[in-house]
Amino acid sequence: MIPQRVTLVTLGALDLAALRAFYTRLGWEDTPTSSDDYCVFTTAGVLLSLFPYRELVKDANLEDSVPVPAADAKPSFRGITLAVNVEEPEEVDAAIEKARQAGAVILKEPEEAFWGGRSAYFADPEYNVWEVCWNPSAIFDETGAMISF
Known part of the structure; x- marks a missing residue:
């Protein structure tokens, strides 16, 4: 059986330093395990890691023919x-404003x-896409992780 949980989300970074700087501008702190080659942010319930895209392709044993997106x-x-x-x-509004100030592309302004x-x-x-959401039915645990809605 595979445990029913998500513990780590890894984003393949084309420019790890720039992507790390963006998340730092959001106010997120990386962990002591972070380095110039790998970065981990602690969030409520799940770790978010940044890893070089090409290295992630190799690590996942994907075909060498997998296209690497160009930075531009x-x-x-x-x-x-x-x-x-x-x-x-x-x-929601405050978070989107913070994301805007950090250099995010706002795809959809806050709305009901x-x-x-x-x-x-x-x-x-x-262009990793994030939703900022308020759900009136959401239930959070003591760490801030959403456990139900």
Whole structure:
């Protein structure tokens, strides 16, 4: 059996130093295990790591023919979003403003969601897509990790 949990999310970074600097500008602190070659941020419930894209391809034993995106390539959606759920609706607006100041591309300004919450989207410099969301049904544990909604 595979345990039903997510413990680590790794983003393949084309420019690790620049991507690390972006998340630092968001106010996120990296861990002592971080280095110039690998970076880890502690979040509530899941670790977020940054690892060089080419090295991640090798580590996952993917085909050498997997295309490496060019640093200046037009961003495209990769079919995955990451989310930061907040505890109050006004926190969505504040978080999006912080992301804007850190250099994010705002994809969708904060707005009331059809399902009763508040939501917005931004992309980091390498176009990893993040949703900032307030869900009135969300339940958080004592660490701030969302455990249900």
